[in-house]
Each structure stands twice: as structure tokens, then as C-alpha cells.
Amino acid sequence: MGPKTTERNRLVLGSLIRHLHDFAREVELTIDEWMAGVHFVNAVGRIYSESGQTRNEAHRISDILGLETLVDEIAHKIISETGVDPTSSAILGPFWSPNAPFRENGGTIIQDPAPNGRICLMHGVVSDLLTGNPIPGAVFDIWQASSNGKYDFQDPENQTPNNLRGKFRTDESGKYWFYCYHPTAYSLPTNGPSYQLLQMMDRHPMRPAHIHIMVTHPDFKGCTTQLYPRDDPWLETDTVFAVKDDLVVDFKPLKGDEKAELELNYNVILAPKDYKGKLL
């Protein structure tokens, strides 16, 4: 590399190239295998391109190789020194949208009711790791697949843009509440390079049912994570390795609210922006 490379680029790309070469030497990579890899990389971007850039296959590949979860761990794992841990992070995944609208507490993210959707009142408090105080004005961004396992932009026949997406602001008591669906397990797409790779590894393409959330506030470290029903059969073998113990939750039957049959109470703990804690 030339003298004008930044120190970080020199470190990162140098390490990447070294590991790539070590890998090839270690397994004595054949020309056919290398060529298969080249075709694979082209196919990944081709799916992205031909989907109108809505299907982020490179993101998905890095997820099934466990890379996003690892990077997430490196970036976010805080072991607190107070006995209370902040809410664990989990991967963003390829379906977050910057365009989700703000909605009022008590509202619903269900724009397009789905046949088997089980409506759930989700609510909780966002609080400060250090003081335990509630955090008013935090943005609680939620997105989820519909009862057919598809997100809005995968399913234009049944869903309008921003169906099952929304941003809520916590009130004076740090509370948020809204209606959503009990989540549904789904398979990653089975017609592209990521599924080919899973098949080569004899792995299934299932993600456990989950709700994505991203909770942010200017004074706190944001938390992007996912919540999983405790009875989901795919928790142990999540194809993208994103399940953590404190993210497994209990949906409970709800009485006395004609709008929903289930309830989920989930509290989020954020660490202050400058909190160091112990990094993993």
C-alpha cells in the first residue's frame, strides 16, 4: 500500500488480505472453488441490483456467517459495574427503514390488517442504566414482518409502505405504548445466494419470530435489538445468531381491551452516552 493510505485503512485492509490469504493457503483453495466464490459475490450483488436495491443480499450473507452479530458484540457489549446491564443489542438486519412515520402513543402500526395477525398491546418504560430514572422523549422505533412473514417492501400486494413500522416518543414517565402483531417466524429468501450458502452448510433458513426495535435519545447510547417469544422453536438455531437471553420475552393474554388479545411489557435500559463500563 502507498504512503497516502490512512492508518486505519492500512490496518483493516492489511488484516483482511492477510486472513484471506491465510484462508486460501490453509484449505489449499482450488481454482474451481475460488471461481465459485467469484461467481457467488457477483450473484450477491446481482440480486441486490435486480431487486431494485431492496434485497440486500450482502447484508444477509454477512448475517448468516455470523459477522453482523460479531460486529454488533464488538461495538455494543457493555458489562456494567452496577449489577444492572443495559438492554442487549442485536443486529439491525436488512429491513430497517429510515422512513418509518412518527405515530402517537396508543396508536397502532397495523395499517393493513392481516388474516392471522394476533394483535398485541406492547408497552413499557425506557430508563437510565445509572440512575434508574425514566427517560422522557426517547424515540422508540419498531418494525416487524406481517403474519405472512413478510415486511412491507417484500409484500406490495398486501402491504402499503410503512405498514408495521412506526416511531413513538416516550412520555414524561418514560412510557411508550402501541398496538402491533405478535411476531411470526419466517424463512430467509430461498431463491438466492444466501440460501445456496445455507444449503452448503446443511443449515435451515429460519429466523425465530421477532420484533425489531431501535431506541434512541440524544443523551444515551442507542439500542438496536430484537425481541423473541419464549415458545419459538427456532430460538436455539436462529440462522443469523441474533438471540440473547434477555431478549426472550413472554406475551400474555390481555383482558379488557377490545383492540388486542395479547400484551407485551418490555422495559428498555439505556446507558448514558459517555458511560464507559467495561467493554467486552
Added chain:
Amino acid sequence: MGPKTTERNRLVLGSLIRHLHDFAREVELTIDEWMAGVHFVNAVGRIYSESGQTRNEAHRISDILGLETLVDEIAHKIISETGVDPTSSAILGPFWSPNAPFRENGGTIIQDPAPNGRICLMHGVVSDLLTGNPIPGAVFDIWQASSNGKYDFQDPENQTPNNLRGKFRTDESGKYWFYCYHPTAYSLPTNGPSYQLLQMMDRHPMRPAHIHIMVTHPDFKGCTTQLYPRDDPWLETDTVFAVKDDLVVDFKPLKGDEKAELELNYNVILAPKDYKGKLL
């Protein structure tokens, strides 16, 4: 991985994933850097897709990272025990075509004369590493860029398909001869992900001038390689690391042939198909 994974897939993908994770841990890869990598991979395949699949950007990326040269070394390096070495291999590159036509010895691969092309009579003998005997009936496949540094399918305005490509068969004495151009150094494309990567490493995008050849015969190990003029300024810093000492050649002035101003004599030595030699 599941029990139905092949042993080879388990080995190769296991090693790939381990090195990928080791790399991320070693450099403490940030989320932004990981995301830049995801976009990069999508962009690589996008160029491939949008070029009508003629621009194999994943191949090019693996070349500038030195991976194709390494894989080529692992596959082909034979150290003979006789004091004579077979002709060194070099990378195939992304411009070989399976459609090159057979042409007669003494013919030319120049279908579309180019302004500054210097015509060269290229000739030589293909012989057996062990016996030194000539090999009749070997296929000598050659491809090269025109004097503007572009291959036929990069340059449809100036070149017809298979311009500067051709296959020749060695005669009874193992000889081949035909007319081509003195090769021209060229830059890799500077409008895509591979050039972005080179810029991050402060590296130039130049390949030294070269002629690609692929010499095959059913009874011998084939040889895919490239030949470089000795006075080329990019020999030491070839952007794809494909130059080897025995592939640097001398073009000489040619007298008495009105069809060409230069001559290149290049002999190729092939190892028998079952020859073991010593592998690197």
C-alpha cells in the same frame, strides 16, 4: 453446520468463517466499516449485473487482493526435479473468452487494425518438460487488448467480437506462429468498486502490457499465463501481482517481413498430465 455438509464444504467454509471472525476481532471492525463492506459487495455485483454480465468485478477485486495469483500458485507451482521448469502460470484474468475461433498458423488475430498497433510475428515451440520433444497438436489460445488498452467486448465501437483472440494448433514440429500486436499497458476501470479499493490502499490501477496465452493438450497439464515486455514500467508493481521472471520477454525488430515490424519468439514447456514433480 449440519451433518449433510460435505467434508470439503465443512473445511473450506469453516476456515473462511473463522478467518472472517478473526479479522473482525483483530481490527475491532466497526459497524460503519462492516456496513461499508456490505455496500461494497453489493456494488461489486451491481456493476457485473448492469454491465450485462461482461464486467466481472468480483474477479477483479480478488485479483487486486492477490487472491487469484495465490490460488494459481497453490494449484500450479511445480518444481521439477530435472533442472528444467515448466512454463510458469499466471492468472486467467476476467477477459478470456471460450468463443475464440481457431485460426491457421501464419494467420493474424488482428481483425480490426488499430491506429497505433505495432504488428508482431509471434512464434515458438511447445515442448515436453520430461523428454524435451516437441508437442504437435497443442492448442495455443491467445487474447490481448488492442492498442487503446481495451479488449473486444469492452470496446464495441472499434472492435468486432473475437478481435485479438484466436486459437492455433501446433504443427508436426510443435511450432505455432501468427501475427498479433505488441501489447499495451492499461488501467483497470476507474469507475467502480475495484478502483475505490485501490484508492483506499493508495495503489495505482495499471497492469503492465501483456499477452495472455493458454496452452493445452490432452496429454499435458495446461498452462495459462501472461507474457510481459521487459521494458514495461509497471512490471514491479503490477496491480494484480501476476508478473514472474520467466514471463518477461524481449520483443525484437523484425526485418524482411512486410507484415510485421517486431518479432517475439516464445517457447512453452508443458509437464505431462500425470507428472508429480514437487509441489510448492
